[in-house]
Amino acid sequence: MSPSSPVAAAVKALGSVLRSGALLTDPVELATYECDGLTNFRARPAVAVLATTAEEVAATVQTCARFGTPFVARGSGTGLSGGSVPRSDGVLLVTAKMRSVLSVRPEDQRAIVEPGVTNLAVSRAGAPHGLFYAPDPSSQQVCSVGGNVAENSGGAHCLKYGFTTNHVTGLEVVTPEGETVELGGMAPDTPGYDLVGAFVGSEGTLGVATKVTLRLLPMPEAVQTMLAAFADVDSAGRAVSAIVAAGLVPAAIEMMDALAISAVEAAVRCEYPAGAGAVLIVELDGPRAEVEEGIAEVRRVCEEEGAFEIRFAADNTERAAIWRGRKAAFAAMGRLSPSYIVQDGVVPRSSLGDVLHEIGALSEEAGIRVANVFHAGDGNLHPLVLFDDQVLGEEERAEELSEAILGLCIARGGSVTGEHGVGLHKLAAMEKMFSPEDLETMLLLRSAFDPEGICNPGKAVPTPRLCGEPPRPCQGSHPLQEAGVAEIF
Amino acid sequence: MSPAFAPGALQDLERACPSGARPGTEVDTIDGVAPSFLAYPKDTREVARVLKTASSYNLPVVVRGAGTKQDWGTPPERVGLVVDLSQMTGVVEHVSDDLVVRARAGTPLASLAATLAGVRQRLPVDEVVAGSTIGGVVATGISGPLRYGHGAVRDLLLGLTVVRADGTVARAGSKVVKNVAGYDLPKLFAGSYGTLGVMTELTFKLRPLPDQRLFVSASYPSPAEMAPHLAELLRSQAVPAAIEIDRAEPDAAVQVCALVEGRPRPAEVRADLLSRVMRDATVSLEAPPWWGSLPGPVTFKLTGAISAVPSLIGQARNCCAAAGLPARLWGSAGTGVLYLGLPSGTDPEQLASILDQLRTAASEAQGHATVLRAPAKSKATLDIWGPVPGLDLMRRVKQRFDPGRLLSPGRFVGGI
Amino acid sequence: MATKQHDGRPLPTYVETAAEDGHLRSLLNDCVHCGFCLPACPTYQLWGEEADSPRGRIQIVGQLVAGAPVHGAAAEHLDRCLSCLACVSACPSGVRYGEIIEEARAKVERANARPLPKRLGREAIFALFPYPRRLRAARLLLKAAESTGLRKLLHYHWLSSHLPAILMATERLAPPVTPLERLPPRVPARGPSRGAVGLLVGCVQSVFFSHVNAATARVLAAEGFDVIVAKGQGCCGALSLHAGRMDEAARLARKTIDVFRAEGVKLVVANAAGCGSAMKEYGRFFAGDPPYTEPAAWLAERTRDLSELLAEAGPRAERHPVPMRVAFHDACHLAHAQGIRSQPRELLGQIPGLELCEVGDDTCCGSAGVYNIVEPDAAAELGRRKAAAVRATGAEVVVSTNPGCLMQIGAWLGSAGCALPTMHVAELLDLSIRGGEAPRRPLTRPST
Numbered sequence A: 001m002s003p004s005s006p007v008a009a010a011v012k013a014l015g016s017v018l019r020s021g022a023l024l025t026d027p028v029e030l031a032t033y034e035c036d037g038l039t040n041f042r043a044r045p046a047v048a049v050l051a052t053t054a055e056e057v058a059a060t061v062q063t064c065a066r067f068g069t070p071f072v073a074r075g076s077g078t079g080l081s082g083g084s085v086p087r088s089d090g091v092l093l094v095t096a097k098m099r100s101v102l103s104v105r106p107e108d109q110r111a112i113v114e115p116g117v118t119n120l121a122v123s124r125a126g127a128p129h130g131l132f133y134a135p136d137p138s139s140q141q142v143c144s145v146g147g148n149v150a151e152n153s154g155g156a157h158c159l160k161y162g163f164t165t166n167h168v169t170g171l172e173v174v175t176p177e178g179e180t181v182e183l184g185g186m187a188p189d190t191p192g193y194d195l196v197g198a199f200v201g202s203e204g205t206l207g208v209a210t211k212v213t214l215r216l217l218p219m220p221e222a223v224q225t226m227l228a229a230f231a232d233v234d235s236a237g238r239a240v241s242a243i244v245a246a247g248l249v250p251a252a253i254e255m256m257d258a259l260a261i262s263a264v265e266a267a268v269r270c271e272y273p274a275g276a277g278a279v280l281i282v283e284l285d286g287p288r289a290e291v292e293e294g295i296a297e298v299r300r301v302c303e304e305e306g307a308f309e310i311r312f313a314a315d316n317t318e319r320a321a322i323w324r325g326r327k328a329a330f331a332a333m334g335r336l337s338p339s340y341i342v343q344d345g346v347v348p349r350s351s352l353g354d355v356l357h358e359i360g361a362l363s364e365e366a367g368i369r370v371a372n373v374f375h376a377g378d379g380n381l382h383p384l385v386l387f388d389d390q391v392l393g394e395e396e397r398a399e400e401l402s403e404a405i406l407g408l409c410i411a412r413g414g415s416v417t418g419e420h421g422v423g424l425h426k427l428a429a430m431e432k433m434f435s436p437e438d439l440e441t442m443l444l445l446r447s448a449f450d451p452e453g454i455c456n457p458g459k460a461v462p463t464p465r466l467c468g469e470p471p472r473p474c475q476g477s478h479p480l481q482e483a484g485v486a487e488i489f
Numbered sequence B: 001m002s003p004a005f006a007p008g009a010l011q012d013l014e015r016a017c018p019s020g021a022r023p024g025t026e027v028d029t030i031d032g033v034a035p036s037f038l039a040y041p042k043d044t045r046e047v048a049r050v051l052k053t054a055s056s057y058n059l060p061v062v063v064r065g066a067g068t069k070q071d072w073g074t075p076p077e078r079v080g081l082v083v084d085l086s087q088m089t090g091v092v093e094h095v096s097d098d099l100v101v102r103a104r105a106g107t108p109l110a111s112l113a114a115t116l117a118g119v120r121q122r123l124p125v126d127e128v129v130a131g132s133t134i135g136g137v138v139a140t141g142i143s144g145p146l147r148y149g150h151g152a153v154r155d156l157l158l159g160l161t162v163v164r165a166d167g168t169v170a171r172a173g174s175k176v177v178k179n180v181a182g183y184d185l186p187k188l189f190a191g192s193y194g195t196l197g198v199m200t201e202l203t204f205k206l207r208p209l210p211d212q213r214l215f216v217s218a219s220y221p222s223p224a225e226m227a228p229h230l231a232e233l234l235r236s237q238a239v240p241a242a243i244e245i246d247r248a249e250p251d252a253a254v255q256v257c258a259l260v261e262g263r264p265r266p267a268e269v270r271a272d273l274l275s276r277v278m279r280d281a282t283v284s285l286e287a288p289p290w291w292g293s294l295p296g297p298v299t300f301k302l303t304g305a306i307s308a309v310p311s312l313i314g315q316a317r318n319c320c321a322a323a324g325l326p327a328r329l330w331g332s333a334g335t336g337v338l339y340l341g342l343p344s345g346t347d348p349e350q351l352a353s354i355l356d357q358l359r360t361a362a363s364e365a366q367g368h369a370t371v372l373r374a375p376a377k378s379k380a381t382l383d384i385w386g387p388v389p390g391l392d393l394m395r396r397v398k399q400r401f402d403p404g405r406l407l408s409p410g411r412f413v414g415g416i
Numbered sequence C: 001m002a003t004k005q006h007d008g009r010p011l012p013t014y015v016e017t018a019a020e021d022g023h024l025r026s027l028l029n030d031c032v033h034c035g036f037c038l039p040a041c042p043t044y045q046l047w048g049e050e051a052d053s054p055r056g057r058i059q060i061v062g063q064l065v066a067g068a069p070v071h072g073a074a075a076e077h078l079d080r081c082l083s084c085l086a087c088v089s090a091c092p093s094g095v096r097y098g099e100i101i102e103e104a105r106a107k108v109e110r111a112n113a114r115p116l117p118k119r120l121g122r123e124a125i126f127a128l129f130p131y132p133r134r135l136r137a138a139r140l141l142l143k144a145a146e147s148t149g150l151r152k153l154l155h156y157h158w159l160s161s162h163l164p165a166i167l168m169a170t171e172r173l174a175p176p177v178t179p180l181e182r183l184p185p186r187v188p189a190r191g192p193s194r195g196a197v198g199l200l201v202g203c204v205q206s207v208f209f210s211h212v213n214a215a216t217a218r219v220l221a222a223e224g225f226d227v228i229v230a231k232g233q234g235c236c237g238a239l240s241l242h243a244g245r246m247d248e249a250a251r252l253a254r255k256t257i258d259v260f261r262a263e264g265v266k267l268v269v270a271n272a273a274g275c276g277s278a279m280k281e282y283g284r285f286f287a288g289d290p291p292y293t294e295p296a297a298w299l300a301e302r303t304r305d306l307s308e309l310l311a312e313a314g315p316r317a318e319r320h321p322v323p324m325r326v327a328f329h330d331a332c333h334l335a336h337a338q339g340i341r342s343q344p345r346e347l348l349g350q351i352p353g354l355e356l357c358e359v360g361d362d363t364c365c366g367s368a369g370v371y372n373i374v375e376p377d378a379a380a381e382l383g384r385r386k387a388a389a390v391r392a393t394g395a396e397v398v399v400s401t402n403p404g405c406l407m408q409i410g411a412w413l414g415s416a417g418c419a420l421p422t423m424h425v426a427e428l429l430d431l432s433i434r435g436g437e438a439p440r441r442p443l444t445r446p447s448t
C-alpha cells in the first residue's frame, strides 16, 4: 500500500475512529488473512480491522463508505469458495473476536450471539437447557455463525432440519452504507420484506452481521446411527433413493466411496468395514418409538439393496466413531494427495447413481482420482478431485474435471453449489446455471443494499454483460479481470 | 374503465395475451379499487408480454390467484390491470423420488394436495383460506398449524420463476433441495404481496404423507393456567407437528390442540405422552372444528416470542372484553403467530384503539401487530403494518425491482 | 565454506541448508488451511487472531521460507506458541506442527531476531535450567530467601512491580523448596524382576521435584522393575529443543543417549511429559547426524512415559484406598505429543476409593516448558483459566504427569484463593501402594 493509494486515506481515518490494537497493518500479520479454506485465491488486505464490538464494525464500514473503500467481512476463514478473500485495495473486517453468546432464552427457544461465535459454541450454550442448534457443517467447531449466515451453511443433519436460513430469525446488520438495522427478531413474520431471508446466503455482499438470533430445538429423545457398507456406489445410491421413497426422513444420509474411506482410515482410523466400495451413514433422530421403527426400516431397505455389513452405534462413543471418519473427510484428503479441489454440486437425489457413474468415467478419462464424500440425502455431492501440483499440468486437468462435474450437475437441473457458496470460485459456473436476466435480477437486490458496490465486491454474483442499461450495482468486475486484486493461482 | 389510461392499451393487452384480456368491471374491484383491465395469461411467456405492455402504458398491476386474499394489506392505490392467474394451474414437474414439485402459481393448494396424495406425498402448507392458490399463499406468506413442524411456506419454497415489472423473466433458486447459488430471492418474494414481481412458477420441497395423524386436545380456563402446559409441550420429546390454540370468545376456555404425525404405533405413544403433558386431554383422529381456520371477518395478526404467547392471549382478551366485542383468537402457540377475529361491523375507532393496545402488547412480546384484513373504510384509518424495522432498505429494494411503482402500488409496508 | 558469520561469531554447527527449507516446505504443504486446529489452540482462544493460531503460524513460517524477514511480528507470533501441540491432535490432515515450529524456532534463534531484553532473558534461562548443578545453587539461594523471609517480602514490596516480568514469573512459579531426596544408582525390584529400566531424573525435576523422582522409583520397584538411575545424566535437551536452540539440544541429547546406552537398559522411563516426548523424537532429530542416528533411534524406541509403562505392564503391587476427589489434568506433551490419555486415567482408576474428575477443558495450562517465564502474560491468563476449570470440578487434589503443569496450576489455584495440593501421578500411586495418608495441605506454596 503506497501512502498515496486511495485506501491509505481510509486507513488513516480508521486509525482515528478505532481503538488502538483494532487495526492490523503489519504485512506479516496481514498475510495470515490472505485466504480462506480455498487457498488458491489469495490477496493481502491493505489493512485488517479486528473488531470486538458492533460499534467498531459500524465505524469501520462508515469509514469505508466515506472513502469508497471496498471491504470484506471475514469470520473464521473456513469458507470454501474464496468468499472472505480480501481486497488488496481494501479493508478486511474480521469478526472472529466478537465471540460472546449474548443470551440463551430456553423458554423462547432462541439464542442471541455475536457473529464470531462458532457454530458448535451455540449448541454448547443450548445444551444445559436440553436445546441444540441444528445446522451442523463439518467445520462446526471452528466456522463462525457470521460465516454460516453469509454462506447459508448446511451440514449432515440438514436433510431433516434445513439449513442456516431456516434457523435464523433475526439479524443486526451494518449495511454497506454504515447504518445499523435490526431485521427480524425473536418473533416470526416481521412486517415487510423478508430481508433476513435475503441476507442469509448473501455471502457478505449485503452488509456485516453483528448480532444473530438463532432458533434452538429440543434435543431429540433418541438418536440411532447406522453404518451400512455396500460393494459399490451404485447400490448405496439406490439405497438412498429407496430410503427416501419409503417415506422416511432421516436426520442425515451421508455417503463415502472407497477412495474417501481409505483417506479417512489413514487419518483417523475409523475402522469402517473392510472391502466396502461405499458406506452410508444413516442417522435417525426424534421420539424413541419413531426412531426404533424407522431404523429397522432403513436396515431392511439397505439389506434389500445389498448392504453386506450393517453396524449400529450402541452409544455416543460408537456414534462418534462412525461420524469421525465422515467429519474428517475433507481435511483427511491431505493424506492421499498433496492437493485437491473440493467440488460442491447438487443433483436431484434420483439421479445420484447415474451422476456418480459419469463422474467415475470423467475421472478415468482424465487420469485424475476423484474421492466422493457427500450429503447423499440432499443430493449434495462433494467430489474431491485429487492432484499433485508438482506434476506439470495436473492442476489444470483437475480444474477441468472439476468444472466438468459441475456441468453434470447443471445438466441434471441441479445446482453449482449446495453449501460452499459462489465466492470467487463459482462465478463462471453461475453464468452457466443462470441466464443474464436471472443474474441481473439478483443484482437488483445487491444494488439496493450496496449502491456504491463496496461490500465484498466481485463475489457471489457475476455481473452479466447485458445489452441495454444494466444496473451498476458493484464495482468489482470478474475477478479474472481484476489482476492484482485477487491473484489466482 | 379509467380514461386516464391511453387508448390502445386493451388491444395491446389482447395481443400480448391471446388467452384472454378484457376491460374491468365493478365486480372486479380489488379491495375497493376498480381495475381498468384484466388479463388471463396461461403461461410465463404471456405474463411477461402482459407486464411489458402494462409497463409501456404505465398500468399499475395487481396479481390475482383465486382472489381469496385481495382484501389483505393496504388497498392498492391504483389498479390499471389485474393479472389473473386462474388459467395458470397444474404441476409442471414432479419427480416423486426427489420429493420436489414445480407447479404454476395459479394452482389451487387443494388440487396440488390431491395430486401429491396420489404418491403419498404432500406440501405441508395448510389451506388456511379455502380456495387459496399456491401463488397467493406464497405472496402473503400465510401460515397455518403445520408451520411448527415443517416451517413456513418460505422454508419450503426452493425456487421460482418471476416476471419483473418490465416483463423480464427471471428464475431464482433451483429444483434441488439444497442450493446456495446466488441470492435467495424466493425468500424475498415470499410474503412480498405482489410488489416485486409476478411469480409464475413455484418449486417446493415435499414431505411424505404421514401414516397417522392424532390430535391431542385439552382446554384450560385461562391463559395463565395453560402456560405451564404449553411450556412443557414445547420441551416435549413427543415432537408435535403443530401446537395450536383457539379461544372462541374473550372469556371462553383456551383450547389447545397438538398434532402428532408419524407411524401408527409410535404416534400413539407420542400422543399418549402429550396427553399426559397437557393433562385431561383427549386424543382423536379428527381435528377440532376450529383447526386451521382463520378468524374474521376483520383479522388482526399478532406475533411474539413463544414464551409470551400466554400473555399475548391474555392481553388480546383484555382489550376485546373491555370493548365488549366477541372476538375469536386462534393461532400457533408453538411459533408465536396468533390471529384475532373481530366482527365486521366494528366501529373503525374501536378497531384503531384495539390495534393500538395490541401493538403495545406485541411489542412487549418482541413481536408485531398488523391488520391482515378489514373493511376498506376502516383500513383507511388504521395503521395496517405498524412500525417496520428496516423500512428504508425495503423501499430501496422496491425501487430497484419496480422503479415505476407499477406492482401493487401502496399495498405493502410504508406505502411500497 | 566460511567458518565465521559476518559479525565474527562462529558459524553454528547446526547449519541451515536448502534441504532443510525443502523439508519445512513439504511439512507446510500438508496444511490444507481448514482451520480445524484454531479452537484447540490456547493462544487463539485467548486472542482470536489468525497470527496467533496454528494455521496462522504455519502461514507465517511459509512466509519465512519464502524469504520474509525473521524478525518483528513473525518472531513474536512464533514465540507466543506454547508448543502444546493441541493443534496436532486437532488436525485431520496430519500436519506435523511440532516439527514445523521446532525448525521455525531454530530460524528465529539463528536470526537473533528478538529484541535485546527478551534475548537476555532467554539466555539467562538457558544458562540455568538445563544444568542441575546450577539449579541446585539457585535452589540454595531460594531456600535462603525463604528462611530469611525475603521471598515473602518480594510479594508485597514495590519490588514486585519493578522487577522484570521474567524474574517475577520465575519467582512466582518456583515451588517451595523441599528437602532433596537423593536416589541410589539402583533401586531393586520388589519380588521377581520384570526387567531393568532406566530412570530419567531430569534437570528441574531432579532439583525441585526430587520427591517425585523418589516416588517414581519406589512405584517402579514395587511394580517389579529394577530401577537404574544412570549416573552422569542431566537435562535431556527438551527445553532447548522446543525453544529452537538446536545445538544446545543436540549436545544435551547426545549426553543423555550416551548415559543410557552405557547402562544397556531395556527401557527408559520419563516421568516428565516434556522429557519423554523429546526423547521419543531423538530418532528424527539425529536422523541426519550419522554417528548418533542409530543410538538416538535406540533410545527413542525405548523411551516410555511412566504411566505408559505401568498401564502396559499391569498392576502387581496392592493398592490401598486413597479416598479423594482427584482432578486429572492432561499434560500437553503427554496427551498431544505422545497420544497418552487413557493410561494415567487407568492407573488412577486402579486406586480404590479415588474419585476421578475430568477437568473438561483440555487446553494447555500455560506452563509449557519455559513459556510461563518467557511469555508471562499469556501464561498467566491460561493459568487462571485452568485454575478456574480445576476449581469447578470440586476436586481435593490436582494430579498430572508433568512437574511444570503442577507448578503452574498450583500457583494459579493459590492466586485464586483455592490452594489445592498438587501431585504427580507417581506420588499418588506411591501413596496408594504404601497405604499412606493423603495430603490435606497444598504441596506447592500458595502464591499471594
Ligand SMILES: Cc1cc2nc3c(=O)[nH]c(=O)nc-3n(C[C@H](O)[C@H](O)[C@H](O)COP(=O)(O)OP(=O)(O)OC[C@H]3O[C@@H](n4cnc5c(N)ncnc54)[C@H](O)[C@@H]3O)c2cc1C
Binding pocket: A036, A037, A072, A073, A074, A075, A076, A077, A078, A079, A080, A082, A083, A084, A095, A115, A136, A137, A138, A139, A142, A143, A144, A145, A146, A147, A148, A149, A150, A151, A152, A153, A154, A155, A156, A203, A204, A205, A207, A208, A209, A210, A330, A331, A419, A420, A456, C033, C034, C035
Ligand atoms: C473442512 C471443512 C469442512 C466444511 N464443511 C462444511 C459443511 O459441511 N457445510 C457447509 O455448509 N460448509 C462447510 N464448510 C465451509 C465453511 O466452513 C462454511 O462456509 C462456513 O460457514 C464459513 O464460516 P467462516 O466463519 O469460516 O466464514 P469465512 O470463511 O470467514 O467467510 C465466509 C463468508 O462469510 C462472510 N462473512 C463472514 N462473517 C460475516 C459477517 N459477520 N457478516 C457478513 N458476512 C460475513 C465472508 O465475507 C465470506 O463471504 C467446510 C469448510 C471446511 C474447511
Ligand code: SF4
Binding pocket: C040, C041, C042, C043, C044, C053, C054, C057, C080, C081, C082, C083, C084, C085, C086, C087, C088, C097
Ligand atoms: S502448539 Fe499449541 S500454542 Fe502452538 S500453535 Fe499449536 S495449539 Fe497453538
Ligand code: SF4
Binding pocket: A331, C030, C031, C032, C033, C034, C035, C036, C037, C038, C054, C055, C058, C087, C090, C091, C092, C093, C094, C095
Ligand atoms: S494445521 Fe491441520 S487443522 Fe490446522 S489448518 Fe492446517 S490442515 Fe487444518
